[in-house]
Amino acid sequence: MNMSGAVAGPTVQIIAIGxxxxxxxTSDTNSRRIQQALGAHAVQVSLIQVVPDREEAIxxxxxxxxxxxxxxxxxxxxxxxxDLTRDVVARWAGVDLAEDPEVKQLLQERWKKRGIRxxxxxxxxxxxxxxxxxxxxPVGSAPGLAGGLCGRTLVMLPGVPQELQGLLPAAVKWxxxxxxxxxxxxxxxxxxxxxxxxALVRTCSDIKLKFPRLEWSWWLTDxxxxxxxxxxxxxxxxxxxxxxxxxxxSALGRLIYSRxxxxxxxxxxxxxxxxxxxxxxxxxxxAGMIGATMTDQPGSSGFFRGGILAxxxxxxxxxxxxxxxxxxxxxxxxxxxxxxxxAGCRQRIGTDYAVAVTGISGPEGGTEDKPVGTTWIGxxxxxxxxxxxxxxxxxxxxxRLLTVAAAVDSMRRVLELGDGDPPWQAADSWCRPS
Amino acid sequence: MNMSGAVAGPTVQIIAIGxxxxxxxTSDTNSRRIQQALGAHAVQVSLIQVVPDREEAIxxxxxxxxxxxxxxxxxxxxxxxxDLTRDVVARWAGVDLAEDPEVKQLLQERWKKRGIRxxxxxxxxxxxxxxxxxxxxPVGSAPGLAGGLCGRTLVMLPGVPQELQGLLPAAVKWxxxxxxxxxxxxxxxxxxxxxxxxALVRTCSDIKLKFPRLEWSWWLTDxxxxxxxxxxxxxxxxxxxxxxxxxxxSALGRLIYSRxxxxxxxxxxxxxxxxxxxxxxxxxxxAGMIGATMTDQPGSSGFFRGGILAxxxxxxxxxxxxxxxxxxxxxxxxxxxxxxxxAGCRQRIGTDYAVAVTGISGPEGGTEDKPVGTTWIGxxxxxxxxxxxxxxxxxxxxxRLLTVAAAVDSMRRVLELGDGDPPWQAADSWCRPS
Numbered sequence: 001m002n003m004s005g006a007v008a009g010p011t012v013q014i015i016a017i018g019x020x021x022x023x024x025x026t027s028d029t030n031s032r033r034i035q036q037a038l039g040a041h042a043v044q045v046s047l048i049q050v051v052p053d054r055e056e057a058i059x060x061x062x063x064x065x066x067x068x069x070x071x072x073x074x075x076x077x078x079x080x081x082x083d084l085t086r087d088v089v090a091r092w093a094g095v096d097l098a099e100d101p102e103v104k105q106l107l108q109e110r111w112k113k114r115g116i117r118x119x120x121x122x123x124x125x126x127x128x129x130x131x132x133x134x135x136x137x138p139v140g141s142a143p144g145l146a147g148g149l150c151g152r153t154l155v156m157l158p159g160v161p162q163e164l165q166g167l168l169p170a171a172v173k174w175x176x177x178x179x180x181x182x183x184x185x186x187x188x189x190x191x192x193x194x195x196x197x198x199a200l201v202r203t204c205s206d207i208k209l210k211f212p213r214l215e216w217s218w219w220l221t222d223x224x225x226x227x228x229x230x231x232x233x234x235x236x237x238x239x240x241x242x243x244x245x246x247x248x249x250s251a252l253g254r255l256i257y258s259r260x261x262x263x264x265x266x267x268x269x270x271x272x273x274x275x276x277x278x279x280x281x282x283x284x285x286x287a288g289m290i291g292a293t294m295t296d297q298p299g300s301s302g303f304f305r306g307g308i309l310a311x312x313x314x315x316x317x318x319x320x321x322x323x324x325x326x327x328x329x330x331x332x333x334x335x336x337x338x339x340x341x342x343a344g345c346r347q348r349i350g351t352d353y354a355v356a357v358t359g360i361s362g363p364e365g366g367t368e369d370k371p372v373g374t375t376w377i378g379x380x381x382x383x384x385x386x387x388x389x390x391x392x393x394x395x396x397x398x399x400r401l402l403t404v405a406a407a408v409d410s411m412r413r414v415l416e417l418g419d420g421d422p423p424w425q426a427a428d429s430w431c432r433p434s
Numbered sequence: 435m436n437m438s439g440a441v442a443g444p445t446v447q448i449i450a451i452g453x454x455x456x457x458x459x460t461s462d463t464n465s466r467r468i469q470q471a472l473g474a475h476a477v478q479v480s481l482i483q484v485v486p487d488r489e490e491a492i493x494x495x496x497x498x499x500x501x502x503x504x505x506x507x508x509x510x511x512x513x514x515x516x517d518l519t520r521d522v523v524a525r526w527a528g529v530d531l532a533e534d535p536e537v538k539q540l541l542q543e544r545w546k547k548r549g550i551r552x553x554x555x556x557x558x559x560x561x562x563x564x565x566x567x568x569x570x571x572p573v574g575s576a577p578g579l580a581g582g583l584c585g586r587t588l589v590m591l592p593g594v595p596q597e598l599q600g601l602l603p604a605a606v607k608w609x610x611x612x613x614x615x616x617x618x619x620x621x622x623x624x625x626x627x628x629x630x631x632x633a634l635v636r637t638c639s640d641i642k643l644k645f646p647r648l649e650w651s652w653w654l655t656d657x658x659x660x661x662x663x664x665x666x667x668x669x670x671x672x673x674x675x676x677x678x679x680x681x682x683x684s685a686l687g688r689l690i691y692s693r694x695x696x697x698x699x700x701x702x703x704x705x706x707x708x709x710x711x712x713x714x715x716x717x718x719x720x721a722g723m724i725g726a727t728m729t730d731q732p733g734s735s736g737f738f739r740g741g742i743l744a745x746x747x748x749x750x751x752x753x754x755x756x757x758x759x760x761x762x763x764x765x766x767x768x769x770x771x772x773x774x775x776x777a778g779c780r781q782r783i784g785t786d787y788a789v790a791v792t793g794i795s796g797p798e799g800g801t802e803d804k805p806v807g808t809t810w811i812g813x814x815x816x817x818x819x820x821x822x823x824x825x826x827x828x829x830x831x832x833x834r835l836l837t838v839a840a841a842v843d844s845m846r847r848v849l850e851l852g853d854g855d856p857p858w859q860a861a862d863s864w865c866r867p868s
Contacts, residue, residue, distance in 0.1 A: 028482075311735065
């Protein structure tokens with residue numbers, strides 16, 4: 001749900017070039033990256049065209065843009081013969097291609113470092129349509145290209161997602177400095193976990209009414225919901241933004257895990273490393289997804305030790321010390337079992353903290369008492385062991401992802417709140433009182 | 435690399451409609467599903483347009499299609515006021531919308547089952563542009579719509595990926611039966627793992643020269659590479675296909691894990707359940723990704739028991755019984771360590787089989803002897819313990835994914851070859867002799 005109001009600035013179009021995008025082998029995900037990079041500038045993309053590596057298709061796509069448009073062109077900047085973008089754009093605009101000595105030198109240094117002689121392909125990559133500015137590529141070889149051609153502002157970027165992502169900040173900076181984008185709006189960002197979009201919209205509804213000039217955006221993420229608040233450009237909205245900030249902070253409270261671009265696992269890793277603490281996991285229904293998430297980033301061996309995948313009951317008793325009679329009486333998905341799992345894991349792996357989960361992901365295994373989605377999350381700290389029941393509303397795949405997000409975020413809260421305080425509260429909309 | 439030759443049949447276009455596709459919140463992945471569903475029919479998509487939920491944008495996109503084109507339109511078929519597709523297409527084509535009694539009845543039965551009275555939105559969903567045929571939706575409420583309008587063949591499908599996927603077979607069947615698609619080609623499919631695309635192209639190069647009329651396609655998947663071989667329509671190619679089949683089978687050998695749409699984890703699950711065998715995992719560098727993969731599908735509790743995440747050395751010694759002096763002398767990433775991990779895991783969890791992995795994913799931790807990407811995979815069976823060194827060529831994220839694919843596929847081979855035979859051979863291009 002995007003609630004932003006009218007949008008100023010140029011019409012933005014994206015042309016994604018590549019046979020692989022039209023043969024079912026891959027989807028265009030670069031457009032999303034471009035849109036997100038433009039987020040603060042209050043411009044909106046009006047058309048994406050995906051076309052094959054063929055001159056007439058690229059020319060037709062360029063012809064569909066209009067004078068004054070800001071046009072991103074992705075793909076086809078590599079060094080092989082089917083990389084046509086540079087040449088076709090120059091021909092379409094009726095300008096020469098000229099070798100750029102600086103680009104050439106950068107490419108040669110790059111090849112030299114890798115022990116490769118300059119190839120004919122790299123020579124092509126140093127050619128720049130007259131009037132365009134090369135943008136150095138921090139990840140790969142092909143530079144980005146930005147400039148005015150045929151009344152449009154064109155930005156050409158490589159199709160390899162990592163290279164495009166690496167070049168985007170420089171491209172947006174170039175556009176901004178050359179006056180091709182509306183001035184960035186003042187924005188505030190809150191990244192939240194453990195509450196649904198609907199619950200957050202309700203939580204913020206009074207603040208929304210109080211500050212009607214502010215523009216709200218809500219984005220679903222892997223970890224929860226991001227909330228972006230923007231002051232409309234050129235108004236007194238900046239004052240509203242400053243006034244709304246403490247009210248939102250207070251309304252969201254512990255739901256906020258970050259106010260910048262950090263992901264939830266990055267926050268947990270940073271806080272673990274800061275206090276030189278160690279973590280282990282005991283996973284039943286997620287069967288390794290939490291461990292995999294906690295080790296996604298370089299440096300995770302500084303705090304993550306390992307854990308027990310206790311998918312079957314025999315592993316809960318044998319490797320985590322859950323008593324057999326308790327498991328029989330209370331069931332594998334119960335407060336008692338998850339408390340034993342967390343405490344047993346912390347003790348056996350020998351860490352400061354342990355996170356444990358046990359739940360019914362579905363589609364089978366639900367009962368009237370414990371329907372599909374019922375999940376217990378437990379956390380053992382040096383001072384205590386906590387447990388909380390969740391009731392996730394989705395299918396197997398999504399329930400498992402929600403379990404991972406809730407478990408990692410509960411750990412984040414313990415690190416922020418202290419080892420003796422339960423990390424949960426009523427506003428966590430995935431929780432139901434047990 | 436798609437090596438198919440000239441393509442017959444109509445020009446295919448896709449129009450994806452939805453504000454969320456233009457605001458950076460989601461990417462268009464439906465086009466890829468459509469392309470794959472058309473795969474056997476030798477037609478190729480020439481343009482994808484992504485446009486917002488606005489009448490003039492949708493009309494302009496429709497105007498860019500040509501007479502004779504086959505046009506898929508996705509999104510905007512729901513029941514809310516911003517779902518415009520049905521109305522805009524009817525206005526653009528100059529035809530009436532009329533309520534379809536069968537669709538209305540299906541919708542009413544659907545709502546009734548859920549205890550909901552027919553809503554005004556559902557009434558809109560039963561309206562059909564004159565001349566179009568409704569296609570029942572097996573997943574959601576909005577029917578698909580197919581028919582000829584303004585000289586084009588139009589297929590309108592919901593934007594929700596599960597609903598689109600559910601409707602695609604009926605849509606392709608309708609197109610086929612009404613003569614809008616070239617007759618499906620005879621095709622053969624081999625799904626392979628543990629060999630790179632380049633290695634497979636080399637392996638098949640002689641067969642390719644021998645049967646020049648056949649069309650080859652190579653697709654990267656999560657598990658390896660799919661190879662599709664197609665006989666060109668209306669030729670003697672079908673004989674070539676039959677003659678090439680045994681040659682390819684023999685050249686690819688154990689690299690093949692499936693000849694139909696099954697995924698690699700589905701194959702392992704099926705074979706495990708067939709022989710009532712049980713599995714455990716011991717994961718270092720992947721830290722749970724193999725366990726998560728083995729439990730992706732319903733029914734996994736029939737064979738998967740659990741495992742040990744031995745990210746830190748203390749867990750390898752404490753929970754898996756790897757001797758401390760061996761770990762010190764040989765290192766955590768070594769044949770000896772992975773053999774102990776696999777055997778220790780199988781014994782401690784009490785399963786028939788155990789898969790173990792230990793490797794250097796990067797970006798840190800590489801040495802001259804053991805560069806980033808060096809990974810050992812071990813498998814313990816009731817008869818033996820095997821280990822093999824791999825050298826993956828990518829970054830942290832991709833090396834971890836390649837490790838998962840190689841480990842799961844090695845387990846698949848043991849299930850096919852027998853408990854006493856090592857599952858590896860020289861043609862596995864990710865392996866390097868140790």
